[in-house]
Amino acid sequence: MNTAETGTIAAILRKPVLLKQDLVAILAATDPADIERIRAAAESTLLEHCGPTVRLRGLIEFSNLCVSDCLYCGIRKNNREVERYTLSDEDIVESARWCATTGYGSVVLQSGERRDRRFIDSLVRNIHAIKDATRSEKLPDGVGITLCVGELARADYERLYQAGAHRYLLRMETSSRELFAALHPPAQSYDSRLACLHMLKDIGFQIGTGVMIGIPGQTIEQLADDLLFFRDLDIDMIGMGPYIPHAQAAMPPDAPLLDVATRMDLAFKMIAGARLLLRNVNIAATTALQALDPVGREKGLRFGANVIMPQVTPLHVRQMYTLYDGKPCLGDTASQCASCLEQRIHSVGRRILHDGWGDSAHYARRHAMNVPAAMQPPAIGPAQPAIPSHGARRVIPLQLKP
Numbered sequence: 001m002n003t004a005e006t007g008t009i010a011a012i013l014r015k016p017v018l019l020k021q022d023l024v025a026i027l028a029a030t031d032p033a034d035i036e037r038i039r040a041a042a043e044s045t046l047l048e049h050c051g052p053t054v055r056l057r058g059l060i061e062f063s064n065l066c067v068s069d070c071l072y073c074g075i076r077k078n079n080r081e082v083e084r085y086t087l088s089d090e091d092i093v094e095s096a097r098w099c100a101t102t103g104y105g106s107v108v109l110q111s112g113e114r115r116d117r118r119f120i121d122s123l124v125r126n127i128h129a130i131k132d133a134t135r136s137e138k139l140p141d142g143v144g145i146t147l148c149v150g151e152l153a154r155a156d157y158e159r160l161y162q163a164g165a166h167r168y169l170l171r172m173e174t175s176s177r178e179l180f181a182a183l184h185p186p187a188q189s190y191d192s193r194l195a196c197l198h199m200l201k202d203i204g205f206q207i208g209t210g211v212m213i214g215i216p217g218q219t220i221e222q223l224a225d226d227l228l229f230f231r232d233l234d235i236d237m238i239g240m241g242p243y244i245p246h247a248q249a250a251m252p253p254d255a256p257l258l259d260v261a262t263r264m265d266l267a268f269k270m271i272a273g274a275r276l277l278l279r280n281v282n283i284a285a286t287t288a289l290q291a292l293d294p295v296g297r298e299k300g301l302r303f304g305a306n307v308i309m310p311q312v313t314p315l316h317v318r319q320m321y322t323l324y325d326g327k328p329c330l331g332d333t334a335s336q337c338a339s340c341l342e343q344r345i346h347s348v349g350r351r352i353l354h355d356g357w358g359d360s361a362h363y364a365r366r367h368a369m370n371v372p373a374a375m376q377p378p379a380i381g382p383a384q385p386a387i388p389s390h391g392a393r394r395v396i397p398l399q400l401k402p
C-alpha cells in the first residue's frame with residue numbers, strides 16, 4: 001500500500017473546500033483503501049445533506065427521432081440503420097400513469113432532439129395530460145416531470161415550464177471546448193448548449209447536467225474541470241455515466257478507449273467527487289453504469305448517488321432507443337424492473353422515496369435563499385412574462401446552515 005498517497009487522500013477528504021488538485025487526486029486514486037475512503041466520505045456526505053432515500057424517476061424514452069448528430073450516439077440523425085419511432089400520446093400518458101400508481105413520484109420524458117412546432121405542441125399536450133392523469137391524494141400536483149429533450153429556443157422552454165414540467169436535464173457532455181468540438185459536428189456548438197442551460201435556470205427549471213466519463217482522449221484534469229463546471233453553474237442535478245461505444249457511432253478512431261474497469265472506477269470516483277464538492281445536489285446512478293456492470297447502479301448509490309431512473313419505456317420500442325451497445329433491461333417489463341429495483345436498493349442499505357417528487361435539496365436551498373418578492377427593490381426595465389413557479393412551490397425550504 002502506498003502510505004504517502006493514502007495520507008494525501010485522507011488529508012484531502014478532511015478539507016472543507018476541495019480545489020482542482022484535490023479533485024484530480026481523488027479521480028487518480030487507485031489504492032483500494034483510498035477508494036474505499038473516498039466512497040465512505042461521499043456516502044456520509046450524501047446521508048448528511050440529502051438523507052437515505054433514493055428518488056425514482058420512471059424513464060419514458062418517447063421518441064428516437066433526432067435532428068442532431070452527436071458522433072458518439074446511437075440514435076444520431078445520420079445513423080440510417082435505426083428504425084425510428086415516436087410513442088403515441090396514449091402510450092406516453094399510460095406509462096406515466098403506471099409510474100404514479102406504482103409509487104414513482106416522478107417521470108423523465110426523454111427523446112432525441114427536435115425543434116419543430118409539432119414536437120413542442122405534442123410535448124406540451126402530453127405534459128398537461130400526464131398531470132391530469134396522475135393527480136391524486138398522494139400526488140396533488142401529479143407526478144413531477146423532468147424533461148431531457150435537448151436544445152430548444154427560449155420560448156419553447158417557457159411553454160414546457162408553463163405546461164408543468166419543472167426539471168430539465170441537458171448534459172454538457174464535457175466542459176472542455178476542445179473535446180466538445182471533437183465529439184460534435186460544427187453546427188452543434190458548446191456555446192449554444194451552455195446558453196440553453198443558463199436559459200433553463202433563468203426560467204425557473206431545476207437544472208441538471210452531466211458528462212460522459214472515459215471519452216477517448218479525455219483527461220483526468222478535464223474531468224476535474226467538469227466537476228468545477230457543475231459547481232460554477234450552480235446546478236441542482238447531475239446525470240453522468242461511462243462513455244460506451246456504439247457500433248454505428250461516428251467517433252474519430254484515433255484515441256484509445258480505456259478498459260471497462262478503468263472507465264467504471266472513474267465513473268464511481270466522479271460521482272463521489274461530485275457529492276463531496278456539491279453536497280446537496282441530486283445525482284443519478286445512471287443506466288450506463290448498469291450496462292457495464294450488472295450491479296453498477298447499486299455501486300453508484302454507494303458512491304453518493306441518490307436518484308435512479310427505472311425503465312418504463314414500452315417494450316415494443318425499447319430496443320430502438322439504443323444510445324450505446326449493451327443497453328440493459330431490454331426485455332424486462334416495467335413491473336419486473338420495479339420489483340428488481342426495490343431489492344437492489346435495499347441491498348445497499350437504502351430505501352425508496354415513494355409518492356414524492358424527490359426534488360434536489362440544492363434547489364430547495366437555492367430557492368429559499370431568494371429574497372421574498374415583497375422585500376425586493378422595485379423592478380427596473382421591461383416587465384418579464386409571468387411564468388408560474390410550480391417548481392418552487394413544491395419544495396420545502398431546508399434549515400439553512402450559516
Ligand code: SAM
Pocket residue numbers: 072073074075110111112113148149150151169170171173211212241242243244245246288323324
Ligand atoms: N437529445 C437529448 C440531449 O442531447 O440532451 C437527450 C437524449 S440524449 C440521447 C441522452 C444522453 O445520452 C446524452 O446526453 C449522452 O450523454 C448519452 N449518450 C449518448 N450516447 C452515449 C454513449 N455512446 N455512451 C454513453 N452515453 C451516451
